[in-house]
Amino acid sequence: MGIIISIVNQKGGVGKTTTAVNLAAGLAILGKKVLLIDIDPQGNATSGLGINKDKLEKSIYNVFIDNTNLENTIKITDIDNLFIVPANNDLIGANVELHNVEQREKILHNKTERARYKFDYIFIDCPPSLGYLTLNALVASDSFLVPLQCEFFAMEGLAQLINTFNLVRDRLNQNLYIEGILLTMFDKDKHISIEIEKEVREHFKDKVFKTTIPRDIKLTEAQSFGKPIMLYNMITKASTSYLQLSKEVITNAKTS
Amino acid sequence: MGIIISIVNQKGGVGKTTTAVNLAAGLAILGKKVLLIDIDPQGNATSGLGINKDKLEKSIYNVFIDNTNLENTIKITDIDNLFIVPANNDLIGANVELHNVEQREKILHNKTERARYKFDYIFIDCPPSLGYLTLNALVASDSFLVPLQCEFFAMEGLAQLINTFNLVRDRLNQNLYIEGILLTMFDKDKHISIEIEKEVREHFKDKVFKTTIPRDIKLTEAQSFGKPIMLYNMITKASTSYLQLSKEVITNAKTS
Ligand SMILES: Nc1ncnc2c1ncn2[C@@H]1O[C@H](COP(=O)(O)OP(=O)(O)OP(=O)(O)O)[C@@H](O)[C@H]1O
Numbered sequence: 001m002g003i004i005i006s007i008v009n010q011k012g013g014v015g016k017t018t019t020a021v022n023l024a025a026g027l028a029i030l031g032k033k034v035l036l037i038d039i040d041p042q043g044n045a046t047s048g049l050g051i052n053k054d055k056l057e058k059s060i061y062n063v064f065i066d067n068t069n070l071e072n073t074i075k076i077t078d079i080d081n082l083f084i085v086p087a088n089n090d091l092i093g094a095n096v097e098l099h100n101v102e103q104r105e106k107i108l109h110n111k112t113e114r115a116r117y118k119f120d121y122i123f124i125d126c127p128p129s130l131g132y133l134t135l136n137a138l139v140a141s142d143s144f145l146v147p148l149q150c151e152f153f154a155m156e157g158l159a160q161l162i163n164t165f166n167l168v169r170d171r172l173n174q175n176l177y178i179e180g181i182l183l184t185m186f187d188k189d190k191h192i193s194i195e196i197e198k199e200v201r202e203h204f205k206d207k208v209f210k211t212t213i214p215r216d217i218k219l220t221e222a223q224s225f226g227k228p229i230m231l232y233n234m235i236t237k238a239s240t241s242y243l244q245l246s247k248e249v250i251t252n253a254k255t256s
Numbered sequence: 257m258g259i260i261i262s263i264v265n266q267k268g269g270v271g272k273t274t275t276a277v278n279l280a281a282g283l284a285i286l287g288k289k290v291l292l293i294d295i296d297p298q299g300n301a302t303s304g305l306g307i308n309k310d311k312l313e314k315s316i317y318n319v320f321i322d323n324t325n326l327e328n329t330i331k332i333t334d335i336d337n338l339f340i341v342p343a344n345n346d347l348i349g350a351n352v353e354l355h356n357v358e359q360r361e362k363i364l365h366n367k368t369e370r371a372r373y374k375f376d377y378i379f380i381d382c383p384p385s386l387g388y389l390t391l392n393a394l395v396a397s398d399s400f401l402v403p404l405q406c407e408f409f410a411m412e413g414l415a416q417l418i419n420t421f422n423l424v425r426d427r428l429n430q431n432l433y434i435e436g437i438l439l440t441m442f443d444k445d446k447h448i449s450i451e452i453e454k455e456v457r458e459h460f461k462d463k464v465f466k467t468t469i470p471r472d473i474k475l476t477e478a479q480s481f482g483k484p485i486m487l488y489n490m491i492t493k494a495s496t497s498y499l500q501l502s503k504e505v506i507t508n509a510k511t512s
Pocket residue numbers: 011012013014015016017018019040044126127128184185186213214215216217219220221223238266267268269384407408409410
């Protein structure tokens with residue numbers, strides 16, 4: 001049975017998509033069967049894996065709004081073992097369209113249950129907000145992973161995110177747990193990065209991944225070519241970090 | 257009569273709040289009377305100006321939801337001439353709460369009209385989404401400023417943002433125009449920054465500010481002290497760039 005992990009943080013630009021794409025690719029390269037579900041109207045995970053958003057017949061929008069099965073939207077990627085449910089701009093109106101729908105926060109949960117039998121890991125890349133789309137992801141998930149930029153504003157949002165997690169766990173998904181906090185864009189030469197890392201590790205202890213992701217412009221370059229970092233430049237530090245993170249996620253799954 | 261400018265981009269982490277705070281501070285230092293309205297539930301502009309979000313009696317939430325006058329929420333900042341309407345987590349539910357309200361996209365417009373007579377510039381810092389809050393900002397504004405990170409995913413969202421602008425202009429605010437596109441986190445040593453600048457200037461021509469904002473960790477440090485960059489470190493390149501941008505905005509206002 002595969003596990004479902006949401007990549008969540010309402011703070012914008014902290015590395016949610018970059019982590020979703022490269023962690024999913026890392027696990028696929030290590031032999032796991034992986035599905036990445038893009039529920040962000042920006043569709044960055046979709047284009048980050050080289051899929052043309054303008055030529056999609058079906059996307060996650062159809063799963064949310066016209067009851068299409070998840071299986072009918074799954075596309076292959078350049079990496080064996082890695083599949084994606086794409087997103088595009090159609091999803092922009094979903095927050096409003098879902099407002100008057102019965103059990104609007106459980107739609108994704110009902111649609112993803114069957115996929116657990118086909119994949120070892122299912123990741124959900126969330127938009128930078130705590131609306132119905134992100135709520136759907138948290139209800140559908142076993143756990144959630146929080147990319148955290150080592151900067152001041154990113155720390156501010158953490159308390160709010162933990163509040164939301166507690167609400168979802170108490171009311172909608174009792175078994176939801178935190179997969180971990182991942183420090184991204186870490187720059188060991190900047191005082192603020194070191195300071196924030198210390199604070200986060202003291203506060204959240206073993207909930208923080210041992211792996212940190214360094215700031216590396218090659219990640220952005222890889223995205224402009226629609227490739228995960230391992231296919232763009234295997235020897236860069238960001239590539240080895242994301243592979244290391246993949247191994248850490250596998251180890252955690254075994255021991256939890 | 258003051259002009260109202262929204263700082264908008266649904267892509268997260270591109271420098272909306274950093275621009276809102278430092279451009280507002282720059283204009284205040286140059287002698288203009290400036291109001292900054294924070295409509296992002298994260299409240300980063302509020303804490304970026306040193307205001308404690310947990311001790312607010314009234315915030316922008318009250319303006320949206322219980323018809324409080326904007327004037328009753330305005331607070332002073334460390335800078336003469338610069339005032340703020342703060343935001344906090346209360347605003348998280350606003351997208352849903354506004355759904356069944358009459359003329360939900362015109363609330364902010366009706367509340368800000370009087371403030372034009374007291375301020376030379378009114379800026380609105382928006383969240384990273386195109387929901388009711390951002391819609392309210394675009395309807396209330398004369399123009400909008402788009403911070404654009406010089407990276408691939410940021411370019412992707414631009415087409416969608418221009419679509420939304422056209423929709424708002426055609427249906428809700430005929431006079432809305434683009435104040436400009438601002439290149440942020442610009443790194444002249446990175447090939448991808450140079451490439452994206454060239455593409456954006458070719459495509460958007462005089463709609464792109466001449467001033468670009470360099471990547472500078474001092475901006476993040478200043479935020480952790482709740483200060484605009486000019487109060488934290490006046491001689492850094494980011495400080496001179498935001499002052500230069502302030503002058504460019506003043507010049508544009510004279511000639512348009
Ligand atoms: N470790 C890193 N080093 C350098 N740049 C990075 C790193 N991680 C992400 N980036 C860049 O930072 C920007 C933001 O990353 P990304 O889009 O993954 O964040 P996000 O949290 O998904 O954003 P959003 O909130 O808009 O969904 C991107 O342009 C990406 O290329």
